[in-house]
Amino acid sequence: MHSISAPFSASGGRSSLRDEDPSVAPGDIAVGVVIGRASEYFDFFVFGIASVLVFPAVFFPFASQLQGTLYAFALLALAFVVRPLGTVLGMWVQKRFGRSTKLTLALFLLGSSTAGMAMLPSYASAGASAIALLALCRIGQGLALGGSWDGLPSLLAMNAPENRRGWYAMLGQLGAPLGFLVASGLFAYLWSDVSRADFLSWAWRYPFFAAFAINVVALFARLRLVLTHEYERELEARELEPCDIGELLGTQGGNIFIGAFAALASYALFHLVTVFPLSWIMLYSQQEVGQFLLVQMAGAVLAAAAMPVSGLLADRVGRRRLLGSLAVLIGLFSVCAPWLLDGGTLGQDTFILLGFVLLGLSYGQAAGAVTSNFLPRLRYTGAALTADLAWLIGAAFAPLVALGLSARFGLGAVSLYLLSGAACTLIALRANRVLAMKD
Template structure:
């Protein structure tokens, strides 16, 4: 199946490619490219996330008590999310000057360079307080690169999807989450398993950050390839950047709904990936490589349930899938106590539920944006949802667990589920009134 018309001369606004250079590609090629781009994004994301729990407290905050050091590391982790909206605003101006391809190239180079620089940073023992300060600064730069690299891939794929398979196509970009995590976790599993503790903390962890630069190059070519793909006659409208004032004035309700809807899945993601590693290191005698191994098992199963979410969404509705996965997440909270003695129960079951939730978490609301605001509205809402649901999840979860116990961390996850359920209720009422 091919996408686009070889004779088409429609030229999307702010696009660099010459109309004559438009490619006719098969849909399976587009799917492969979208998955590649998202996997590389999440790989870099989780390399930093895992290192925040496993490495940075020891390397950059050794002067603090273990719990305080990990909380400080998680505070640095959150900085990138706070920088993303700023990067989006900068990216809008940059895109007008050098085009979308130029903007994405600059953003990914900024992201890759800052990530490699983190891998080269000396620790606190070498340069004192300058080390954590530089880590925080580079994390902000990472956020600028992440926010500036928004490309609308999900919107492009949705526009190419057959109407009766919208749920299946909507889950394709979401595969990047569990696959990207598995790749990052597998790297740390190998590094911690084959190196001594001294070797790992001295130089081993740095290899993961160097690898991010290599995969960013792959991501760049994958994204640029899609920029020369014609996705249909409505692409000019779909990929248009709306003026910020007009966007906020006309679409603020849809932006908030889009931002709040994925909170359950985003909070669950971090409570399954980063939080168990930090909790295990600080409060249990469990071997960390066993925790990562169970996470790899869970991540592999989550790939399957992400795909299943698309099948179920097409058979029933996206709203039904999210409602069911939210209820399952509430039940999962009852098992969080097993992290101490039998962590496989919470981790594996959690990843299975996460796949169902995450697979459709970003697919319901974007169609409710007006066509000329869909691209900018989705970008704005995505940045907000990562701030609300992901930026502080490891920090808040660990603080509550260390202060009150695991039950308090479970309540944090419950709060994210309740926000998602309320958003679903509002969407249902809007649908009934339409």
């Protein structure tokens, strides 16, 4: 097992193909990674923002606004719960029918699920069936996202130059602030431009149609990329193919959990500066929602600017040390969270802007932080399941837990929640270091 900065495990490894065949440049791979991740994040944030602004009134009018938002956040988590299953099913399809079949099925399922949400009836017209259909579409999105794993992030990590791995690691993460910027901008425009009745009747559906179009285009672009002869040859040579799940769990299952918890602080912060504060403003603040979305858009710009800085710092001091230092900063930030969120417009805006800067610095290096620990033949599936578990543990229930606890016990509960994520990251990084030293 290697340290966090190793390109991949020496056990069963091979020399870099970059020295033997430079046909696939890291910059070309990065384009595919950014396209795929930006579309996924846009789709995710469209659902997340709608869970606050739309779903409580449209699908849960029988409940209070707080309870309706909690119900919507429970549906938000569904996609992350089933995503590992989507990954396993996708690996099964790829082994039997090929990568192109797997990605095509994922494209069809993701597009139909997202477009289906845009055409759902409201609770007023269809009753509980509307909620069931929304949940079904959300499950379809989760299965599709798991099945859409293409191996490009792992290929990018392997092909990145020795002294620029931190830089290339953050490129795919740029999709997060870009996706949030577009999604929040679209909702901010609709929220401010149409009446509230029109917004809840038909205008909220447009972002879902946009998400459908973007995902279809992005997945087709990725298909055209990964199915070229050069990429297929490179993926095969790097052993980036599905492996036996039983062998992976039995041989290196611990690496999946270490990798998931190593990124926990970043993934927890991810939702606590995007979806959760919007719900808090909607329920308990006097600040206008459209104005707050603009502040969050400014925060997304700061996060996007901070990510290249994270790449430079990681290449200078090491990814593990940087993630550990930022986990400490996130812990300190969590202590200030209650005072900032309860500090009126100035405090809330400060929370958002500082939080997004920390998110950009930490999340820029969170993906695949320890996937180099996997044996080459296990890395493709191992990296996918590690990412799935990181989302499930760190982000899936974050808005639901944060809002539920803060409504019942106050904003101090949010502090403890984020602080626990920072502690888990430090423990996982330490465990990774100890295991690497033993190896």
